[in-house]
Amino acid sequence: MDVSQLQRSWVEFLTALFNEGFLDSQFNQLLQLQDESNPNFVAEVVTDFFHDSERLLNELTGVLDQQIVDFKKVDSHVHQLKGSSASIGVERVKNMCIAFKAFCEESNREGCLRCLHQVKQEYFLVKDKLQTLFMLEQQIVAAGGSPPLM
Amino acid sequence: MNASSKSIKILLVEDVKINRMVMRMMVKSLGLEMEEAEDGQKAVDYFVGGKKADVVLMDRDMPIMNGHEATRQLRSMGVETPIIVLSADDSQSNRDVFLQAGADEFLQSKPPSRKELVDVLTKYGLY
Numbered sequence: 001m002d003v004s005q006l007q008r009s010w011v012e013f014l015t016a017l018f019n020e021g022f023l024d025s026q027f028n029q030l031l032q033l034q035d036e037s038n039p040n041f042v043a044e045v046v047t048d049f050f051h052d053s054e055r056l057l058n059e060l061t062g063v064l065d066q067q068i069v070d071f072k073k074v075d076s077h078v079h080q081l082k083g084s085s086a087s088i089g090v091e092r093v094k095n096m097c098i099a100f101k102a103f104c105e106e107s108n109r110e111g112c113l114r115c116l117h118q119v120k121q122e123y124f125l126v127k128d129k130l131q132t133l134f135m136l137e138q139q140i141v142a143a144g145g146s147p148p149l150m
Numbered sequence: 151m152n153a154s155s156k157s158i159k160i161l162l163v164e165d166v167k168i169n170r171m172v173m174r175m176m177v178k179s180l181g182l183e184m185e186e187a188e189d190g191q192k193a194v195d196y197f198v199g200g201k202k203a204d205v206v207l208m209d210r211d212m213p214i215m216n217g218h219e220a221t222r223q224l225r226s227m228g229v230e231t232p233i234i235v236l237s238a239d240d241s242q243s244n245r246d247v248f249l250q251a252g253a254d255e256f257l258q259s260k261p262p263s264r265k266e267l268v269d270v271l272t273k274y275g276l277y
Binding site: 025026029030032033038041045049076082083084086088 | 167168169172211260264
């Protein structure tokens with residue numbers, strides 16, 4: 001594929017992510033913050049988000065697996081995940097965290113476990129999508145171009 | 151941007167690392183300086199240590215000391231720096247607690263848009 005075809009694919013893929021609710025306007029803000037002096041800003045911050053999120057999801061799994069659940073800990077982890085997903089603009093993950101927080105506040109274990117399952121689903125879905133987006137970007141750069149400005 | 155904006159320093163009080171990374175880049179894009187405190191206690195320690203900032207961006211939910219208490223303590227210490235709240239909770243009760251504690255302003259969204267941040271800094275003569 002030539003550069004312009006790759007760039008079109010990138011735009012179409014990204015547009016679909018917004019239309020399907022995976023990403024919101026905050027992701028656009030991140031793209032706009034990226035420039036020549038920080039060409040990898042989005043990939044770096046999203047990669048950090050992946051690491052932090054998986055750590056938090058693992059910790060949530062452990063805490064909710066206990067006989068006596070420490071809902072304060074659950075709430076603290078969900079708060080972190082909600083905040084970071086809002087900063088990245090991964091809308092569906094953020095929205096699931098809002099629902100998750102509500103169950104935490106009720107000390108509702110079953111509700112929390114359902115939310116954890118759903119947050120994991122949404123997180124891994126969007127992770128896969130974003131990794132595809134970054135792969136398309138790498139293909140554009142390898143072909144001698146750069147991702148279009150949105 | 152005002153000619154004096156280059157010397158403007160923001161203190162961001164925020165516990166979530168990713169949030170700090172994004173705000174750091176946003177503030178950098180405005181040509182401003184930023185220092186960071188990971189919780190309210192560190193924000194208080196910042197001023198107790200004699201450091202200065204032109205504006206404080208204050209989160210609410212943080213470990214060790216939350217934003218409400220940090221705001222209260224900063225005001226009781228005599229810190230007059232504008233405190234602008236970054237909180238996803240835009241309920242009246244949250245605003246009331248912050249305003250009673252001494253906060254000056256609320257941003258409408260968290261994270262704020264670049265425009266929102268510019269507008270509020272401009273309002274306080276900082277951009």
